[in-house]
Amino acid sequence: MGSINAGLFITLDGVTEAPQTWQGDYFNDEMGAAVGGLMTGNDGMLLGRHTYDEFASFWPHADQADPTTAQMNATLKYVVSTTLEKADWENTTVVSGDIKAELLKLKQDNRLGVTGSATLVRWLLQEKLIDELHLFVHPVAVGAGKRLFEPGEAIPLRLIDSTAFSTGVLHLVYGPVS
Numbered sequence: 811m812g813s814i815n816a817g818l819f820i821t822l823d824g825v826t827e828a829p830q831t832w833q834g835d836y837f838n839d840e841m842g843a844a845v846g847g848l849m850t851g852n853d854g855m856l857l858g859r860h861t862y863d864e865f866a867s868f869w870p871h872a873d874q875a876d877p878t879t880a881q882m883n884a885t886l887k888y889v890v891s892t893t894l895e896k897a898d899w900e901n902t903t904v905v906s907g908d909i910k911a912e913l914l915k916l917k918q919d920n921r922l923g924v925t926g927s928a929t930l931v932r933w934l935l936q937e938k939l940i941d942e943l944h945l946f947v948h949p950v951a952v953g954a955g956k957r958l959f960e961p962g963e964a965i966p967l968r969l970i971d972s973t974a975f976s977t978g979v980l981h982l983v984y985g986p987v988s
Contacts, residue, residue, distance in 0.1 A: 858927030
């Protein structure tokens with residue numbers, strides 16, 4: 811059986827939007843190794859529509875000599891969307907229709923990683939499709955921005971693992987409550 815594991819950068823006040831504006835000096839080799847570890851061994855990447863649009867506008871045109879560029883372009887990608895009809899970025903399949911059923915089929919034989927895509931991650935959590943949620947909690951509050959959870963929303967999780975990085979970032983790994 812496969813799995814769906816998600817990784818998000820998040821602030822103390824729950825903001826996941828635009829980490830490039832607040833992540834700054836917090837990203838170091840420790841975090842890079844942890845993030846890289848999330849991608850290692852995956853059979854494919856699961857993306858929400860907005861993250862797909864951002865990635866697809868950048869990676870095909872990025873420095874082709876960079877190994878990260880080659881990895882991002884070569885990886886099998888599944889974009890979850892109710893509006894996108896086709897995806898032009900190489901190795902990309904659109905997941906639509908009965909999305910939960912399609913993802914359950916994909917999950918049977920594939921290890922899928924979700925990068926970014928907070929709206930998709932929230933939905934996957936609500937549908938109990940996430941096996942591991944990796945949160946990289948940064949020691950900063952930004953006050954405004956898109957948050958992982960909506961006010962009043964309750965999604966119980968259990969802590970699987972935690973690591974504190976030298977920058978003060980916490981890598982928290984949660985799984986579903988049995």
